[in-house]
Amino acid sequence: MAAVIPDPLDHHHHHAPSGLMRWLTTTNHKDIGTMYLIFSFVMFLSGGVMALTIRAELFQPGLQVVQPEFFNQLTTMHGLVMVFGAIMPAFVGFANWQIPLMIGASDMAFARMNNWSFWLLPPAAILLLGSFFVPGGATAAGWTLYAPLSVQMGMGMDFAIFAIHIMGLSSIMGAINIVVTILNMRAPGMAMMKMPLFCWTWLITAYLLIAVMPVLAGAVTMILTDRHFGTSFFNAAGGGDPVMYQHIFWFFGHPEVYIMILPAFGIVSQIIPAFARKPLFGYASMVYATASIAILSFVVWAHHMFATGMPAVGQLYFMYATMLIAVPTGVKVFNWVATMWRGSLSFEPPMLWATGFIFVFTIGGFTGLICAIAPIDIQIHDTYYVVAHFHYVLVAGSLFALFAGAYYWLPKWTGHMPSDRLGKLHFWCSLVFFNVTFFPMHFLGLAGMPRRIPDYALQFTDFNALATIGAFGFGLSQLIFLAVVVKCARGGKPAAAKPWDGAEGLEWTVPSPAPYHTFEEAPLVK
Amino acid sequence: MSETLERYFVPEPSRFPIFGSVALLLFGAGAALWVNQVKAGPWIFFLGIAILIYMLFGWFGQVVRESQGGKYGTRVDASFRWSMGWFIFSEVMFFAAFFGALFYVRVLTVPALSSGENEALLWQGYSGAWPNAGPRALDTAAVEPFTPMGAWGIPAINTLILLTSGATLTWAHYGLLKDKRGQLKLGLLLTILLGAIFLGFQAYEYVHAYGELNLRLDTGIYGSTFFMLTGFHGLHVTVGAIMLTVMLCRAVAGHFNSQHHFGFEAAAWYWHFVDVVWLILFVVVYWL
Ligand SMILES: [Cu+2]
Numbered sequence: 116m117a118a119v120i121p122d123p124l125d126h127h128h129h130h131a132p133s134g135l136m137r138w139l140t141t142t143n144h145k146d147i148g149t150m151y152l153i154f155s156f157v158m159f160l161s162g163g164v165m166a167l168t169i170r171a172e173l174f175q176p177g178l179q180v181v182q183p184e185f186f187n188q189l190t191t192m193h194g195l196v197m198v199f200g201a202i203m204p205a206f207v208g209f210a211n212w213q214i215p216l217m218i219g220a221s222d223m224a225f226a227r228m229n230n231w232s233f234w235l236l237p238p239a240a241i242l243l244l245g246s247f248f249v250p251g252g253a254t255a256a257g258w259t260l261y262a263p264l265s266v267q268m269g270m271g272m273d274f275a276i277f278a279i280h281i282m283g284l285s286s287i288m289g290a291i292n293i294v295v296t297i298l299n300m301r302a303p304g305m306a307m308m309k310m311p312l313f314c315w316t317w318l319i320t321a322y323l324l325i326a327v328m329p330v331l332a333g334a335v336t337m338i339l340t341d342r343h344f345g346t347s348f349f350n351a352a353g354g355g356d357p358v359m360y361q362h363i364f365w366f367f368g369h370p371e372v373y374i375m376i377l378p379a380f381g382i383v384s385q386i387i388p389a390f391a392r393k394p395l396f397g398y399a400s401m402v403y404a405t406a407s408i409a410i411l412s413f414v415v416w417a418h419h420m421f422a423t424g425m426p427a428v429g430q431l432y433f434m435y436a437t438m439l440i441a442v443p444t445g446v447k448v449f450n451w452v453a454t455m456w457r458g459s460l461s462f463e464p465p466m467l468w469a470t471g472f473i474f475v476f477t478i479g480g481f482t483g484l485i486c487a488i489a490p491i492d493i494q495i496h497d498t499y500y501v502v503a504h505f506h507y508v509l510v511a512g513s514l515f516a517l518f519a520g521a522y523y524w525l526p527k528w529t530g531h532m533p534s535d536r537l538g539k540l541h542f543w544c545s546l547v548f549f550n551v552t553f554f555p556m557h558f559l560g561l562a563g564m565p566r567r568i569p570d571y572a573l574q575f576t577d578f579n580a581l582a583t584i585g586a587f588g589f590g591l592s593q594l595i596f597l598a599v600v601v602k603c604a605r606g607g608k609p610a611a612a613k614p615w616d617g618a619e620g621l622e623w624t625v626p627s628p629a630p631y632h633t634f635e636e637a638p639l640v641k
Numbered sequence: 642m643s644e645t646l647e648r649y650f651v652p653e654p655s656r657f658p659i660f661g662s663v664a665l666l667l668f669g670a671g672a673a674l675w676v677n678q679v680k681a682g683p684w685i686f687f688l689g690i691a692i693l694i695y696m697l698f699g700w701f702g703q704v705v706r707e708s709q710g711g712k713y714g715t716r717v718d719a720s721f722r723w724s725m726g727w728f729i730f731s732e733v734m735f736f737a738a739f740f741g742a743l744f745y746v747r748v749l750t751v752p753a754l755s756s757g758e759n760e761a762l763l764w765q766g767y768s769g770a771w772p773n774a775g776p777r778a779l780d781t782a783a784v785e786p787f788t789p790m791g792a793w794g795i796p797a798i799n800t801l802i803l804l805t806s807g808a809t810l811t812w813a814h815y816g817l818l819k820d821k822r823g824q825l826k827l828g829l830l831l832t833i834l835l836g837a838i839f840l841g842f843q844a845y846e847y848v849h850a851y852g853e854l855n856l857r858l859d860t861g862i863y864g865s866t867f868f869m870l871t872g873f874h875g876l877h878v879t880v881g882a883i884m885l886t887v888m889l890c891r892a893v894a895g896h897f898n899s900q901h902h903f904g905f906e907a908a909a910w911y912w913h914f915v916d917v918v919w920l921i922l923f924v925v926v927y928w929l
Contacts, residue, residue, distance in 0.1 A: 132654055140654035222651045224720040227700070231658035238666035242673070270677045277669030284665070287731050295723045299716060300649065325731045333738025340869065343676040345859025347775055348742055354775030354862030356750040363738055635648065 139234070142226035143631060144211045147233050149528070151208030152521075154236055156597075158200030161244065163590050165193040170552075170586040172569050173579050186569035187255035188247065188271075194258025195275065198375070199282045200240055202513050206378040207232070207289050209520055210317050212528065214293060216622035216629060217311045219302025219638045224295040228288050235285035239278045246274035257567060259368065262349035262360040266341045273342070276335045283328040290324035293317055302621070304640035308402070311620050312395065315402050316381030319409045323370045323377075326413075331367040334360065358423055365416035373412045376508060377405060379476075379516030380447055383469045385620070386523050387451050390466035391458025392617035397450040404443035404450075411440050421489045422496035430489040437487035441480070448477055463615070464538030468519030471546050475515065479507025482557070497567075500560025506553045518545075518596065523618075525603050526610030530628030533603045537595055544592035551585030650712045657700040664692035701887070708904070709896060718903055725907045729914050732877070736918055739873065743866045743925060747771060751862070774861025788854040790867065792927035795846050799839050800923050806835035807916050810885075810909055818899050822892070829889040832912070836882040843875050870926055877915045884908040 132140055141147060169189050172180040181189065211229065215222055223229045246253040251269025254260065265272055297318045301310070338360070340346040347353020349360045380401075388395045395401065417425060417433040425433075451473055462470070482504040486492050495501060518541070525533045555578035560566075564575045571579065613623035621640070625633050671686025707713060713721075753759060754776055755769025764776035772789040790796070813828020815821075847868075850856040858868045888908045891897065897905055 136656075137654070139659045140656050142652050142654055221649050225724065227652050227655045227658060230655065231661055234658050234662040235665060238662050238669065241666060242669050245670075270673065273673035273676055274670070277673050281665050281669055287728075291724050291727045291731075294727055295720045298723055299720050325727050326734050329731045329735035330738045333735055333742075337738075337742065337869075339676070340858070340865070345857075346865035346869065347859070347862045348865055350775075351750075351754060352775055352777040353859075353865070354751055354754065354773060355746060355865065359742060359745050359750065362745065363741065366738075366741075 140230070142222070142230055144215050144223045144226065144229065145528075145629065145631065147223075147229050148208045148211030148213075150233050151204050151211055151236075154233070154240075155201050155203075155205035155208060158196055158204070158240065160593070162193050162196035162201055163593065165189045165196065167586060167590050169193065170583040173571070174583040175580070176571050176573055176576055178570060181569070183569045184255060185252065187257075187567065188253040190567050191255050191257050192243070192247070192253050195243060195279075196240075197509070198258065198371070199279070200236070200243070202375045202509065202517075203286065204236055205517050206317075206320070206375070206513075207286075207293075209313075209378065209382065209517070209524075210289075210293050213524065213622060214296055214314055214317060215300070216527075216625065216633060217314055217620055218297065218300060218305050219621050219634045219640065220296060220300035221632065221635050221637075223292050224300055225292050229292055232285045232289040232292065235281050235288075239281040239285065242274045242278035242281070246271035246278075249274060259361075259364055260335065260338065261364070262338060262341065262357040265338050265360075266349060273339065276339050279335050280332055283332045286324050286328045290321035290328075293321040294325070297321075302634065302637040302640050308399065309640065311381075312384035312398070312401055313378070313381035316377040316384070316405050319405050320374050320377045323374050323409055323412065327367040327370045327374075330363060331371075334363040334367065337363075358420070361420050361423055362417065365419045366413070368419065369416040370409070370412040372505075372508070373408055375513045377408065379472070379513045380405065382516045382520035382523070383451065383472055384447075386465045386469040386519050387454050389523070389615050389618040390463065390469070391455045391460055393454055393458040394619075395450065396453035396456075397446070400446055401450055404446040407443040408440060411436065411443070415440065418487050418489075418492070421492040434487055434489045438484060441484055444480055448473060448480075459617075463522075464533065464535065464542060465519050465523035465615070467539060467542045468515050468522060471542060472512065472515040472519060475507060475511030475546070475549065479504060479512055482507060495560055497565055498560035499556040499564045499566055502566050503553050503556035503560060506556075510553070511549060515545075518542075521596075521600070523615070524622075525600070526614040527622055527625075527627050527629055529603050530610055531603050531607035532610050532614060533599050534607070537599045537602075541592060541595040541599065544595065545589060548585045548588035548592055552582050552589055553585075555579075555581050555585075648714075650707070650714065650717050652707070655700075655703075657696050657703070660692055660696040660699075664689045664696055668693065705891065705896070705904070708901075718901070721903050721907065725910060729910060732914065736870075736873070739866070739870050740921065740925065743870065746862050746866070772863040772867075774863055778861055784861075785855055787856045787860050787864070789863065790846070790850060790854065790856060790927060792923070795842050795849075796923055796927045799842050800919065802835050802839045802842070803916050803919050806832045806839070807913060809835065810912055814905070814909060817892075817897060817902055817905060820899050825897075826889065826892050829885055829892060833882055833885050833889060836878055836885070836912075840875060840878055840882070843871065843878075867926060870922055874915070874918055874922055877918070881908070881912045881915045884911060 131137065138146065138150060168181060169186065172178070172186055211223065214220070243253075249270045251271055253271040254265065254268050254275045256265040256268055256272065260272075260275070297310070297314055301307075337346065337348040341348050341350065341355075347355040349355050349357045351357070384395055384401060415433060415437045417429060418437045421430055421433075455470075460466070482500070486495065486501060486504055522533055522538050525531075559575055559578050559582075562575065564571055610627040612626050614627065615623075621634075621638060622629070624638065667685050667689030669689075671682050671684070671689055673682075675682030675686055751769045751771065751773070754764060755767045760767055764779065767776040767779055774784060774787060778784040778786070809828050809831040813825050813832065816824025816828055856864055856867070858864050860867075885908050888905050891904065896902075
């Protein structure tokens, strides 16, 4: 094989472009990971501004701040921006930075395509956010884009459709890259069952992405042709069915929620052993639990549709199948707690966030079980109870895990320790304000307050006012994180190669900050 | 242990991805404007397409040069194999959405619309016999009747053509493995020609459908599923034929040998995938 070994002298270190061109053309997984993380934070702030506008309107009953049409655009775009712009790209950013470092690879398997996966996101964001400014404004059909509403929307809907196509393309290429990197680029000795759990959860997430993003592309394509080319997929007069849209969408949508939570499980599974100073309890069961969650996620989608109408047999099946997911999820929570059991615990910011994650995510998991019970769901469907539920899993789940991971790996990325004091302040403010915002929503929903409506009956006023105060507190707390990251990138206490004494893994064997090129010679894993 | 010795090829910084991103931004914005009858729409759209074509030529050209330059070792080869497999899986899921829609309307929606309360109160006399253009077609004054597409004319011939093309492609592959370059080139050429004949027949079928059969994209759910499924399949045949044409040009230029020819294999996998989609399509769209 001598002919295929590139000459080491003719290696690619010399003429790397600088300035803007470096970022536009880079093939380095660390550069690309950084861009993903910055992009997702910018989108997080824009989606957050939308959320705060929604909460400002809901501070009191009646209409004060925005018109109902614009309110509907805000709820729709808040969802789309947070799901596709903030949470998903943030996890891909972590994958880019960490997976090659964790498995001992020199880079991602397809470094050029990696660049394209990232640089497709800004165009998609331009189309999506730009749609606010086209005639009729952005789509207001809700982030689920249900037909027939989405078939009737204005030009903004078409921009959203093409934005989703481009984001889907980015996700599929990113996911293929991650799968191939994990399957083919592991250092010698890094057997699959020795891999860090973050890599396992991302491998399974990437599989879900490749399986369901094309289905979403198909669904929005059908909306596009129903809108402009006379097809009847979602039109009963032509023999189609608007309910079919919900089936196709949720066949994508339910695995999508695991796409947003499985990498979070991975991050938490890295952090808890490090700060409990004990190996992860039940590694193999964690892998199997992740795989079972992924498989089950394909067969439970219609639990989003109990109120849409379904035969009783279907309701029973989807109810029990959904509840089954609590079993592997319970295994995971049990394993995290068992890892902490009799460990030498210390609570630096990453561990605070990870521990907070277990508490609040588990609340979201429990309310998910309640939503899964078909007779109860008929009552709480499309109320604030559902809003409370999915914010407990997406904010307290995905977002808290992202912060945990950021505090954990910032020393490796920047070479400096993030401020302990600010990190703890960020955590406690976020935890308190998060619960002030979303806990009252359970009561609002149980009392019957519908979601996605800019006005409400007077008896809901107190809890809504409380939620709005919490939301503004939560939003402002995130500026602490911005300060932490900026300070950390600029300087601060230098970080050791392994700044957390209990941390395990190949990423801690390289210096901090990680050099531009790592593991060009694959390490040997024993 | 060749694995520990062989360095994985990491490409240099490249400007192709950013061209691709600008192209898709123009493509998406242009298409969204075009479907809303904004004059600039088609111009922006086609500018996007042009940049995309430039990018694809440049990018794949560079990959071919790197491959010919011996930069790709066995592990890069393995990466390409995995990625092509997963890419085809994503395509399978895209078609699954449309096949799923066809299945859903035939098994659930149409029987529900044509029975019970729906039939009694909303659409009296709607029998739901497949194929149909939906209950609004009952009003024959407003909706002109159509004739469904038969299975045993052009579609059956097209099935034979695609199956034959799978065989000629495999014959070309054997030629490559046995270093019979003539067989490789002839097999590829025959496959591409069969693909082109298939597409020609399909174009004729569409003209026939719109003309004599009055079967159009807006002919209710039957027209929707028929044209979207066969249309996306036809698009994939076109892409597959372009891939095979590139492989033929590379074969003529002396690329590939019996050990290293993943580009050829990737195109062949794709072609067989398109073949299998057609077989399912023939059974559930044309025949049943
Ligand atoms: Cu679900």
